[in-house]
Structure formats: structure tokens, C-alpha cells
Amino acid sequence: xxxxKEKSKKPKRPKPGTIPRTPMPEQDPVARGKNxxxxxxxxxxxxxxxEADRCLExxxxxxxxxxxxxxxxxxxxxxxRQEKFAEAARAVxxxxxxxxxxxxxxxQETQCEEKCILGKKFEPVAIGRLERFVADYERENDxxxxxxxxxxxxxxxxxxxxGPAGLTVAGDLVLLGYEVTVFEAFHKPGGVLMYGIxxxxxxxxIVEKEVNYIERLGVELDMNxxxxxxxxxxxxxxxxGYDAVFxxxxxxxxxxxxxxxxxxxxxxxxSEYLTRSNLMKAxxxxxxxxxxxxGKQVTVIGGGNVAMDxxxxxxxxxxxxxxIVYRRSRDELPARGEEIHHAEQEGIIFKLLTNPxxxxxxxxxxxxxxxxxRMELGExxxxxxxxxVPVPDSEFSxxxxxxxxAIGSGANPLLTKSTPGLNLNRWGYIDCxxxxxxxxxxxxxxxxIVTGSATVIEAMGAGRIAARDIHEYLSANGEGSWRExxx
Amino acid sequence: MPRIVRxxxxxxxxxxxxxxxxxxxxxxxxxxxxIVMADEPGERIPLTVADFDRAAGTITLVLxxxxxxxxxxxRMAEGDxxxxxxxxxxxxxEIEDVGTAVMVAGGVGTAPIFPIARGMREFGNGVISIQGxxxxxxxxxxxxxxxxxxxxxxxxxxxxxxxxxxxxxxLVELLQADAENKDTPKQIGCVYAxxxxxxxxxxxxxxxxxGVKTVVSLNTIMxxxxxxxxxxxxxxxxxxxxxxxxxxxxxxxxxxxxxxxARQKVYCQQEKCSLDRYVEERGQA
Ligand SMILES: Cc1cc2nc3c(=O)[nH]c(=O)nc-3n(C[C@H](O)[C@H](O)[C@H](O)COP(=O)(O)OP(=O)(O)OC[C@H]3O[C@@H](n4cnc5c(N)ncnc54)[C@H](O)[C@@H]3O)c2cc1C
Ligand SMILES: Cc1cc2nc3c(=O)[nH]c(=O)nc-3n(C[C@H](O)[C@H](O)[C@H](O)COP(=O)(O)OP(=O)(O)OC[C@H]3O[C@@H](n4cnc5c(N)ncnc54)[C@H](O)[C@@H]3O)c2cc1C
Ligand code: SF4
Ligand code: SF4
Ligand code: FES
Numbered sequence: 155x156x157x158x159k160e161k162s163k164k165p166k167r168p169k170p171g172t173i174p175r176t177p178m179p180e181q182d183p184v185a186r187g188k189n190x191x192x193x194x195x196x197x198x199x200x201x202x203x204x205e206a207d208r209c210l211e212x213x214x215x216x217x218x219x220x221x222x223x224x225x226x227x228x229x230x231x232x233x234x235r236q237e238k239f240a241e242a243a244r245a246v247x248x249x250x251x252x253x254x255x256x257x258x259x260x261x262q263e264t265q266c267e268e269k270c271i272l273g274k275k276f277e278p279v280a281i282g283r284l285e286r287f288v289a290d291y292e293r294e295n296d297x298x299x300x301x302x303x304x305x306x307x308x309x310x311x312x313x314x315x316x317g318p319a320g321l322t323v324a325g326d327l328v329l330l331g332y333e334v335t336v337f338e339a340f341h342k343p344g345g346v347l348m349y350g351i352x353x354x355x356x357x358x359x360i361v362e363k364e365v366n367y368i369e370r371l372g373v374e375l376d377m378n379x380x381x382x383x384x385x386x387x388x389x390x391x392x393x394x395g396y397d398a399v400f401x402x403x404x405x406x407x408x409x410x411x412x413x414x415x416x417x418x419x420x421x422x423x424x425s426e427y428l429t430r431s432n433l434m435k436a437x438x439x440x441x442x443x444x445x446x447x448x449g450k451q452v453t454v455i456g457g458g459n460v461a462m463d464x465x466x467x468x469x470x471x472x473x474x475x476x477x478i479v480y481r482r483s484r485d486e487l488p489a490r491g492e493e494i495h496h497a498e499q500e501g502i503i504f505k506l507l508t509n510p511x512x513x514x515x516x517x518x519x520x521x522x523x524x525x526x527x528r529m530e531l532g533e534x535x536x537x538x539x540x541x542x543v544p545v546p547d548s549e550f551s552x553x554x555x556x557x558x559x560a561i562g563s564g565a566n567p568l569l570t571k572s573t574p575g576l577n578l579n580r581w582g583y584i585d586c587x588x589x590x591x592x593x594x595x596x597x598x599x600x601x602x603i604v605t606g607s608a609t610v611i612e613a614m615g616a617g618r619i620a621a622r623d624i625h626e627y628l629s630a631n632g633e634g635s636w637r638e639x640x641x
Numbered sequence: 642m643p644r645i646v647r648x649x650x651x652x653x654x655x656x657x658x659x660x661x662x663x664x665x666x667x668x669x670x671x672x673x674x675x676i677v678m679a680d681e682p683g684e685r686i687p688l689t690v691a692d693f694d695r696a697a698g699t700i701t702l703v704l705x706x707x708x709x710x711x712x713x714x715x716r717m718a719e720g721d722x723x724x725x726x727x728x729x730x731x732x733x734x735e736i737e738d739v740g741t742a743v744m745v746a747g748g749v750g751t752a753p754i755f756p757i758a759r760g761m762r763e764f765g766n767g768v769i770s771i772q773g774x775x776x777x778x779x780x781x782x783x784x785x786x787x788x789x790x791x792x793x794x795x796x797x798x799x800x801x802x803x804x805x806x807x808x809x810x811x812l813v814e815l816l817q818a819d820a821e822n823k824d825t826p827k828q829i830g831c832v833y834a835x836x837x838x839x840x841x842x843x844x845x846x847x848x849x850x851x852g853v854k855t856v857v858s859l860n861t862i863m864x865x866x867x868x869x870x871x872x873x874x875x876x877x878x879x880x881x882x883x884x885x886x887x888x889x890x891x892x893x894x895x896x897x898x899x900x901x902x903a904r905q906k907v908y909c910q911q912e913k914c915s916l917d918r919y920v921e922e923r924g925q926a
Binding site: 379385438 | 664665668678682683684685709710713724725726727728729730864865866867868869870871872874875876881886899900902903904906907908911912914915918919
């Protein structure tokens with residue numbers, strides 16, 4: 155299955171706009187509503203080549219600027235055109251250690267594909283789908299090669315959290331010759347990739363393989379270690395003797411609304427609902443021991459990826475109807491376009507311009523209904539979006555036996571509170587400079603614990619910057635001032 | 642891997658497990674708990690660190706069999722490794738100068754009460770323990786608890802050991818005697834009550850008229866144990882708090898009990914289904 159040499163002369167490119175964007179083969183919407191298999195099936199080599207032919211391989215590719223880790227898009231797509239699929243995968247991996255993940259979950263329409271030149275007149279090149287294709291091709295055909303490692307430098311780095319940020323730092327530094335240990339609170343690595351994003355969008359065996367790749371590079375994973383409890387950051391520097399610590403613990407604090415009845419059974423935070431279903435595999439209950447309430451009339455509050463994921467999981471767990479309640483209008487839904495589209499296709503009902511005001515329970519203390527109020531859009535708020543305001547006397551009630559709050563998340567204080575002297579911003583996120591340096595010398599941070607909930611690839615981008623800076627700092631033996639603005 | 646180094650059945654359905662966990666043992670304090678998983682398909686369940694041996698690097702767990710996960714764990718043998726053990730979690734007990742502490746334990750609650758009673762005693766407080774069980778056969782660790790108490794009172798539902806009474810009876814008598822003794826300053830500075838939720842609520846109601854601080858340890862259903870899911874949320878006063886990080890010990894007079902009780906029953910049907918399947922798989926009733 156190796157790439158053939160004869161094809162190295164680039165085939166002629168068709169005129170821009172003459173081929174339409176190659177559609178992604180997908181599972182049928184009705185059938186997939188009952189299983190947890192992946193929804194998009196992936197390109198065939200023919201489809202990939204056809205889509206790659208659309209790319210202009212621009213001299214100054216605008217798409218690259220839209221990608222937080224600057225994947226060399228023109229180069230890898232050029233290799234796809236030449237059917238050098240494994241080489242294409244390696245070209246992506248030069249800057250992105252998790253291409254099979256990013257190809258699936260990046261919000262391409264606001265990142266790389268938004269900037270694609272072709273997109274100005276026609277539809278942009280399907281960069282994400284091609285990225286997924288090459289990564290899958292390389293993995294499925296066992297063509298993954300381990301890159302060369304620098305000789306051991308004798309320095310040790312501790313990474314806290316095995317989400318995309320932490321894994322990126324780990325992968326980068328191990329190649330530079332560092333001894334790297336990742337401390338993870340859960341029993342499985344991957345962060346949100348493992349416990350948040352559902353199987354049908356990101357199969358867990360792919361996450362496991364990508365993590366396994368990083369382990370094969372020589373990174374050590376120390377699971378079931380809650381840093382701040384099992385061991386503290388100060389101990390990592392002290393007794394454990396690490397030269398640097400990177401904190402990538404994500405934005406793991408569920409947000410509740412403080413509404414009446416929020417404590418009823420069957421009212422969940424999306425974190426709990428998704429952790430039970432994904433990480434603990436409640437969708438395979440009772441084969442797996444962790445249960446989850448299986449609602450028939452399900453209501454999900456929120457409009458982001460987390461809300462779409464919760465709704466689509468509930469559907470697959472046997473709900474008769476699933477309603478997403480969002481306080482703004484459709485245009486403001488923050489979820490990826492593809493997820494909204496998939497949710498609509500699967501029959502998820504959208505109740506827009508609606509906000510919950512309380513929950514009613516039955517005699518067993520289980521949720522029975524959600525009381526709502528209608529909203530309308532008023533003046534623009536700080537975010538520039540028109541602020542939703544309640545319409546007077548418009549309360550109504552929705553019957554529901556499972557309600558999931560997917561209204562965002564905050565900074566979990568467990569680690570930060572146990573790390574004396576660490577500066578936080580007013581929302582509790584770690585205050586870092588552009589290189590990921592916190593105010594404490596030797597302590598870097600990145601990903602959602604610095605920015606608040608963002609994206610997989612932004613967390614990886616932050617990890618990459620921090621890794622480079624850790625290397626620079628430790629190579630210079632920590633000389634020079636730590637951070638101009640904080641000391 | 643956290644290895645079970647010793648295991649024995651204390652009384653029917655209550656098992657003592659000594660587990661190798663040097664990091665946890667080094668840090669554990671009274672009030673802390675761990676989350677354990679028996680195997681990969683297993684549930685993450687919280688268990689109190691009932692004792693610890695820092696030198697040996699082991700912790701002691703006392704497990705009551707109530708459903709699938711606890712049953713699975715109880716069937717593991719010495720030398721087996723737990724799939725996961727995470728901790729120590731939760732806030733430690735506030736061990737401080739209280740004068741005399743009354744420690745009330747119901748059923749398996751004796752296990753979490755023990756390290757707190759010992760801590761209170763070592764701090765220099767007087768310790769009166771009230772240990773309740775349904776009957777004599779279900780009493781365990783009574784000598785261990787007595788050894789760290791100035792006074793040790795046993796109650797059973799059927800009178801087969803100690804007094805035939807509920808734990809609240811001697812508790813109220815002690816508080817009454819303390820209140821009536823007007824010449825001396827109050828002796829009893831705080832009450833700890835750990836056991837089934839209904840028992841803890843009854844203790845909190847019993848002490849309320851006396852205005853004595855009453856600490857309870859809530860056994861909510863948990864998942865992560867790190868404040869990430871909110872599944873363990875409880876109402877205490879006007880606040881929503883997470884049992885795993887803000888607790889598990891709370892002021893029993895401020896806890897809103899009805900959601901605590903209701904939320905423990907959310908998975909009743911599934912728990913039964915899981916247990917039926919598990920029992921069938923093991924090929925025995
Ligand atoms: C349901 C859901 C769907 C999403 N969908 C998308 C999407 O489609 N596309 C996209 O780009 N982004 C999506 N996101 C956002 C994206 O997943 C996050 O922005 C990204 O995972 C952040 O990475 P991170 O490395 O900062 O943290 P996380 O992925 O949150 O990882 C943090 C890790 O640290 C561990 N940890 C926490 N505290 C401690 C501690 N004290 N000690 C040790 N370990 C600790 C956690 O257990 C976790 O494993 C989604 C998020 C959610 C929740
Ligand atoms: C902080 C804390 C400390 C605890 N310490 C101990 C201890 O030292 N010894 C001990 O025997 N038990 C302890 N428990 C309770 C123990 O976790 C549950 O008995 C166990 O999870 C039951 O699981 P199961 O599958 O065997 O039973 P299930 O079939 O799941 O349930 C049986 C009953 O147990 C309760 N329960 C179920 N899941 C949980 C859960 N995850 N957390 C709490 N309760 C649950 C439910 O109310 C249910 O009615 C503690 C609980 C907490 C929160
Ligand atoms: S990593 Fe994400 S943003 Fe970058 S090129 Fe790939 S799909 Fe686009
Ligand atoms: S901007 Fe579009 S057309 Fe140009 S190289 Fe990037 S993907 Fe290809
Ligand atoms: S168990 Fe998840 S927040 Fe407490």
C-alpha cells in the first residue's frame with residue numbers, strides 16, 4: 155500500500171470552480187439515531203483525490219493563517235493529489251500531533267476553511283475532511299512511523315491534564331529529549347476527547363490510538379492522579395524534582411442556573427450526562443455498570459457543541475423527542491455548522507428565543523416539566539450580539555423527564571486553589587502571557603484553563619507555543635527575567 | 642496498581658480491605674475518601690479512607706455490599722489489583738478544640754467515624770461514641786472505636802447488644818444532661834453523625850434544639866469526585882455545594898435533606914437491573 159513513485163509528477167489541475175465540493179458520505183439520519191457509530195463515514199481515496207484537485211495550492215495560502223497550529227495545508231493537499239497519502243499525513247503531523255481528531259472536530263468553517271481563497275467565489279476546499287482522510291489512511295494501513303527523537307537532555311517536565319493541550323506539550327517535548335510525565339485525574343487519557351465528545355463524532359478507539367502514539371514516543375502517563383489532591387504542583391517542583399510544570403486541566407466546572415427545581419432527579423449538567431455516557435459508557439449499560447437516566451421527553455438547554463452532543467446522545471439512548479432550548483436566535487447558535495445540521499437531520503427540535511425559569515418535579519423527586527419564558531432580541535451586548543430579553547407574560551411549560559444544562563463551563567478551582575501564589579484572572583482562569591508563562595517561574599499553562607472553553611486545536615496551539623518556550627527557557631538554564639509584566 | 646493486600650469479612654455483607662496506595666496513605670486525613678473502580682466496565686464509587694498506615698503505604702476501606710459495584714469489589718481477592726483508586730478526595734474533618742465530641746455512627750458509618758474520633762481524641766478532646774447497628778451480628782470495629790473513646794455506647798434495634806434503642810436516644814440524653822448542668826460550662830462542643838441519610842437527618846433534628854454544632858457526612862452519588870460534574874450537588878443553607886470538593890462533611894442543621902434522599906434513589910430501576918444481570922452472570926442467586 156506504499157505510495158507509488160511514478161505518480162510524483164503532479165497531475166493537471168481542473169479549472170477552479172468546475173468541480174463541486176465533494177460531499178461526505180454519511181450514515182442515514184434515521185438509522186444513525188439508534189446507534190453510536192460514527193456519522194460521517196470518511197472519504198474514499200478517489201473522493202479524497204477529487205477534493206484535493208480543487209485546491210489551488212496557493213503560493214501564499216490564506217487557509218494556513220486560519221489554522222491555530224498553521225498546518226501546512228497546501229503541502230499536504232498537494233501530496234494527496236499525488237496519492238502520497240501517508241506522506242501527506244506526515245506533513246500534517248509536522249505541526250499537528252492529532253490530525254485524526256482535528257479533521258473530525260475542528261470548526262473548520264470559522265478556521266482554515268473560512269480563509270480558503272477558493273471559498274471567496276466557490277465553496278472552500280474540504281480541508282478538515284482531507285486531514286481526517288490522510289490520518290485515517292496512515293493509521294488503518296499501519297503506516298505510522300515514529301519520528302526521530304533528540305538525545306535525552308536530562309530535564310524532566312510534568313504535565314497536568316491529558317487533554318489536547320497537555321498531550322501536545324508532552325509530544326513536542328519528548329521529541330526534544332525531555333523526560334515527560336502526564337498526570338491525569340481520570341482513569342483514561344484524552345480529556346474532553348474522551349469524556350465529552352461522543353463516540354459517534356469521535357470514536358474512542360481513535361483517541362486511544364492517538365494517545366498511544368504519544369506514549370510510544372516515550373511519554374509516561376500517570377493516571378488517577380488528581381493534582382492538588384493526590385499530589386500538589388509544589389510537590390512536583392519539590393520532592394518530585396521536575397524542572398518545569400505545564401498545567402492543561404481544561405475548563406471543568408459545570409455551570410448551573412440556580413433555578414427552582416434544579417436539584418430534581420433527571421436534571422444534569424452536560425458534563426455529568428456526557429461523562430456518564432461517554433467515559434463511563436452508560437450507553438452500554440448494563441454491560442458497563444454506570445447508569446444514566448434514559449429520558450423519553452428530553453430537553454437540552456444551550457446552543458453550543460456541548461448542547462448538540464447532549465441532544466444527540468439522548469436521542470441515541472432512546473428518547474422519543476429531544477428539544478434544544480436556546481435563548482437567542484438560530485444565527486447565534488455557537489455550535490459548529492455541521493453539528494447543527496446533523497442535529498436537525500436527526501430530528502432534534504429547536505426551541506429558539508426561549509429560556510428556562512424553573513423545573514417541576516413529581517412525587518419521587520424526578521423532573522416532570524420545565525417552565526420557560528419566551529425571549530426577544532434587544533440591544534447589542536458586550537459581545538456585540540443582540541441581548542435576549544424576556545417577553546412579559548410569555549411563560550409556558552414543556553413536559554420533560556430529562557433535562558440537561560449545557561450552558562457553558564467555568565474554571566475548576568481544585569488545582570489553582572492548591573497552588574499558592576498563582577495569579578488568576580477575575581473568572582478564575584490562570585493568568586498567562588503570550589508564551590503560556592504564569593506568574594510563577596517554571597509554571598506554564600494553556601488550553602481551556604487559560605482561555606475558558608475554546609476548541610481542541612486552540613488548546614493544541616497553546617500547547618505548542620508553551621512547549622517551544624519551555625524548551626527555550628530550560629535550554630538557557632532559566633536565565634533572563636521570567637515575565638516582564640509580573641515581576 | 643492499587644493491590645488488595647488484606648481482606649476479610651467483618652460481619653455479613655461488610656468487608657474490610659487493606660489496599661496498597663502509598664501516595665494516598667501519605668496524605669490521607671480523617672474525612673477523606675477515595676474513588677475506586679473494580680474493573681474497566683466498573684462504576685466509580687466513593688469509599689471513605691477508614692484508616693491509613695503511612696509507614697506501610699496502605700489504606701483501609703470498609704465496604705458494605707448494597708449493589709453491583711460494592712458486590713463486585715467484595716468478591717475481589719487478596720493480591721488482586723483494583724482497576725483504579727483516586728484520592729485522597731474531599732475536605733478533611735475540622736479537628737479542633739471542642740471540649741467533648743459526641744461521635745454517632747450508624748451501620749457502616751462506624752468506619753468513617755473511627756478516624757475522626759481518633760483525631761479528636763489525639764487533639765485532646767473528650768470523645769463519647771454512640772455506635773448503632775440493627776443487631777449484634779452486624780457490629781464491627783466496636784473495640785477499635787471503644788479504644789479511641791472515653792465512653793462507648795452501643796445501641797441495637799433488637800437489643801441483642803448494648804441498649805435496645807435508636808442512636809438518637811442516648812444522644813439526646815447526653816445533650817440534655819449537658820444542658821441541665823448549669824453550673825459548669827457546656828462540655829459537648831460538637832456532634833458528628835455518620836450513617837444512612839435518614840439517621841443523619843434524625844440526629845441533626847435531635848441536636849437542633851440544643852444548638853450544638855452537628856456535622857454529617859453526605860453519601861451522595863458521585864462520578865468524578867473532583868468538582869467536575871455537579872452530580873453530587875447539595876443545598877446547604879442558601880448555597881449549592883458539591884459534596885466531593887466542598888464536603889463530604891457539612892453542617893447537618895443547614896442541609897436540605899429531601900433532595901439528598903431523593904437523589905440517592907434516581908437510579909433505583911437501573912441499579913436493580915444491573916444487579917439482576919450481575920447475579921445471573923455469576924450463575925447464582
Ligand atoms: C461536549 C464537548 C464538545 C466539544 N466539541 C468540540 C468540537 O467539536 N470541536 C472543538 O474544537 N472543540 C470542542 N470542544 C471544546 C474542546 O474539547 C476543548 O476546548 C478542549 O478539549 C480543551 O483542551 P484542554 O487540553 O485545555 O482541556 P481538556 O480537554 O478539558 O482536558 C483537561 C484534562 O485535565 C484533567 N484534569 C483536570 N483537573 C485535573 C487535575 N487537578 N489533576 C490532573 N488532571 C486534571 C481532566 O480530567 C482532563 O482530562 C468541546 C467540548 C465539549 C465539552
Ligand atoms: C463520600 C462518600 C463516602 C462513602 N464511604 C463509604 C464507605 O466507607 N463504605 C461504604 O460501604 N459505602 C460508602 N459510601 C457509599 C458507597 O459509595 C455506595 O454504597 C456505593 O456507591 C454503592 O454502589 P453499588 O453499585 O454497590 O450500589 P447501587 O446498586 O449503585 O446502589 C445502592 C444504593 O447505594 C447508593 N449509591 C449508589 N451509587 C452511589 C455512589 N456513586 N455514591 C454514593 N452512593 C451511591 C444509592 O443510594 C443506592 O440506593 C460512601 C459514599 C460517599 C459519597
Ligand atoms: S488542524 Fe483544524 S484548523 Fe488546522 S487545518 Fe486542520 S482542520 Fe483546519
Ligand atoms: S487557500 Fe484554499 S485553495 Fe489555497 S491552498 Fe489553502 S485550501 Fe488550497
Ligand atoms: S462527583 Fe462530580 S462534582 Fe462531585
